[in-house]
Amino acid sequence: MSKVIQYFFAPQSPWTYLGHDRLLTLARQYGAQVEPRPFDLARVFGLTGGLPLAKRPPERQAYRLQELRRWSDFLGLRMNVEPKFFPVAPELASRLIIAARDAAGADTALALAGAIMRAVWAEEKNIADPATLSQLAVESGLDAPAVMQAAQQPKAEEQYQRNTDDALAAGVFGVPWYVVDGQGFWGQDRLDFVERHLQQR
Template identity: 60%
Template sequence: MSKTCQYFFAAHSPWAYLGHERLIAMAHKHGVAIEVKPCDLGKVFGVSGGLPLAKRAPQRQAYRLVELARWSEYLGIPLKPQPPFFPVAPDLANKMIVAARQAHGTEAALALAGAIMRALWAEDKNIADQATLAQVATMAGMDAAALLAVAQTASVLAEYESNTDDANAASVFGSPWYVLDGESFWGQDRLDFLERAMRK
């Protein structure tokens, strides 16, 4: 019986970006399905006691930049710790990923998510901008106009809100967050533990 890994994340999360392709590769390697669940991290923080970046203590903000640079170098993944369009509202980008899943399936949603995160963290693009998201979707081989239309539907909004409710029910408090066989793993730096669980 194949396993399924729930993948909770937000499109503006640098940590999700750093772990995204590795998650996909290990899931493929071990025959694990990924359930793509972009969620409203602001609402998750509201329940779990998390703080948006601007409200965190200066020493926490400073160390975050050190860690982003450190992980980017270690993994060989291009990332600008202070991109020009951050902080950024991620809701439309998250809904675009949900729309891609509904219209084209999980693989398409994962591909679009990776492209959107790369656009923000490596390509100096504003992922809150509709035209920018359309460009990213087009480059990913999708019909951007159709995808943007789907992203505005009640069906996508319902799934997005359901993902957020599921995140809170699973005691999620950060992005990325992986759940496999009821066991939670927080952060891309826990992917080694997640892969061990995939092998069982």
């Protein structure tokens, strides 16, 4: 039986973008199943002491930009660390990923999530725009009208809130967050530890 990696993330997060493809590569390498769980990071921040970017001290904001440049250079991953459409409302994009999971399975939802992250951080696209999301759904092989409609139904919103409740129950306070065998790993810079854990299966 394959390991399951619960993947709690916010599609607008640069750190999630930096780790996304590496997580999927690890999962394939070790025969693990990744379960995408987009959630409401703002609600979690409000309950766990996190601050949205605009409310952080200037020193922390400046260091964040340095770290994003370092990591994108190190990984060879194209990234505009100050993209045109950021901050951006993530709710519709998150619900679209949930709808894609229901319609076509986890792998397709994860591919769509990666496309949404690239749209923000490499392609200067607005992921709060329904037309942009619809095009990304088409490019991910989905029936765009159907999944866009599903993303705007109560079922998708209810799952989004359940994901958030589950994140809080798992002790999540940031993104990306990976849970394997009940152990939490915070941040794309903890993927080495995720791999070590998978090696011990």
